[in-house]
Amino acid sequence: METMSFGARTKIAMPDIGLGTWRIGGSFTADGSQDVSEIEAVSKAIEMGYRFIDTAEMYGNGHSEELVGTAATDREIFIATKVWQTNLRYDDVLKAAGRSLKRLKRKYIDLYQIHWPSDSIPLRETMRAMEKLADDGIIRHIGVSNFGVELLEDASSHLSRHEIISDQVSYSIADREPEKGLTEYCRKHGIGIIAYEPLAKGKVFEGRNGRVLAEAASMVSRTPAQVALNWLMCKRALPIPKSVDFGHLSENLGATGWRLPEKVMKFMDESL
Ligand SMILES: NC(=O)c1ccc[n+]([C@@H]2O[C@H](COP(=O)([O-])OP(=O)(O)OC[C@H]3O[C@@H](n4cnc5c(N)ncnc54)[C@H](OP(=O)(O)O)[C@@H]3O)[C@@H](O)[C@H]2O)c1
Secondary structure (H helix, E strand, O other), rough: OOOOEEEOOOOOOEOOOOOOOOEEEOOOOOOOOHHHHHHHHHHHHHHHHHOOOOOOOOOOHHHHHHHHHHHHOOOOOOOEEEEHHHHHHHHHHHHHHHHHHHHHOOOOEEEEEEEEOOOOHHHHHHHHHHHHHHHOOEEEEEEEOOOHHHHHHHHHHHOOOOOEEEEEEEEEOOHHHHOHHHHHHHHHHHEEEEEOOOOOOOOOOOHHHHHHHHHHHHOOOHHHHHHHHHHHOOEEEEEEOOOOOOHHHHHOOOOOOOOOOOOHHHHHHHHH
């Protein structure tokens, strides 16, 4: 697996693919009915070589974090989780991080992300709490999610001792919105892009996207999913496809360790 660098100052080496966990452990409420197979899927992913797992306190109302924590026990896995929008007051951020840490059964959270910006809670207050967590070693790195350039600038302006190392946004061949300024800004400021919904929940395989992927896949003898994920890596984004299917987990991991040739990238960018 290749790595990419996150953070202008910290320059941490990140794996070039991660595992998403939305709907593992439930969606908006906890669902324990699939615990055995979901823990098995996350454990299998780790055995296969996944070294980055993304979760959130909101996923399954905390149950996703519990399952990830169980599957990753005593393993050197980089775990990213998120604080929900309603917990962005100073004290609430500290409490939410404590709860996540407990559910994840870890000594610290590798990457703590603001899941969505809030309209009502000042960023200054939230960022102060994020710095306190980083100072205290509860979290190793600060990240955000669903932030545009303006919000990133605002959030960064409230930090003095730590930096924002990543922004997690929707990004795929079916959603190229981040290319309208965000990716360039992040590249310039050393902020890593984590691409969520990298397969657009299956939409990348449909219609024109599907046809372009199929053609590109035949040019490089890879599968359409591998091409869709590799396209993101070529754009220096870290895709976090979700899967509980062993075949898909293995296929997605096969998107790493190589890069689409420039002429295929050009063909894709012009045809999508
Ligand atoms: N920050 C945010 O606001 C935010 C929002 C949305 C998502 N996320 C994060 O991003 C992760 C990924 O997004 P997502 O789960 O919504 O969408 P996604 O990864 O684009 O798509 C997941 C779907 O694709 C299927 N799949 C996976 N690999 C496949 C393959 N090789 N071929 C065909 N189908 C495949 C999965 O089914 P199987 O399980 O059957 O393989 C699942 O139904 C989430 O799990 C979550 O961690 C973050």
